[in-house]
Amino acid sequence: MRRFIVSLIANAIALWLTTLIVYGGIHLRPYASGAFAWVISLLFIALIFGIVNGIIGTLIRIVAFPLYILTLGLISLIVNAIILLLASWVTSWFGFGLIVDGFWWAVLGALVLAILSAIIGAILKPFARSR
Structure with a gap:
C-alpha cells in the first residue's frame, strides 16, 4: 500500500511539473478553484494515468515489441505519448483533468x-520500502 501511495504522489508531482515545463501544450483543469482542488485533481489524474499505463500501456507494449527492437526503443516515446493522450481523453469524461493540445505536445510531454x-521516483524510492 505504501508503494502505491508513493508512486501516486510521484506521478502527481511529475505530471504537475510537466504541465509547468510544457506550458504551451499540456494544461491541467482542476474540478474547482483553490489549492486543495489542484492537489485532488493532480492525484486523480495520476491515478487515471497509472491505470491507463498499467492496462492499456502494457497491451500496447506487448503488441509493439517488434517495433521496440527495430527502433532500439525509440518507439517508446510514441507509445508514451499515446498513453498520455489516452489519459487526457479519459480524464475529460469527468469534466476536468489533463488537457493535451496535440500529438506532438504529447510526445514532448511524454519525454519530460x-x-x-x-x-x-529515485528521490522517493526510500519512502516506498516497507519497514
Whole structure:
C-alpha cells in the first residue's frame, strides 16, 4: 500500500511539473478553484494515468515489441505519448483533468514526464520500502 501511495504522489508531482515545463501544450483543469482542488485533481489524474499505463500501456507494449527492437526503443516515446493522450481523453469524461493540445505536445510531454518520473521516483524510492 505504501508503494502505491508513493508512486501516486510521484506521478502527481511529475505530471504537475510537466504541465509547468510544457506550458504551451499540456494544461491541467482542476474540478474547482483553490489549492486543495489542484492537489485532488493532480492525484486523480495520476491515478487515471497509472491505470491507463498499467492496462492499456502494457497491451500496447506487448503488441509493439517488434517495433521496440527495430527502433532500439525509440518507439517508446510514441507509445508514451499515446498513453498520455489516452489519459487526457479519459480524464475529460469527468469534466476536468489533463488537457493535451496535440500529438506532438504529447510526445514532448511524454519525454519530460519520463525524465521527471525517473528523477522523482529515485528521490522517493526510500519512502516506498516497507519497514
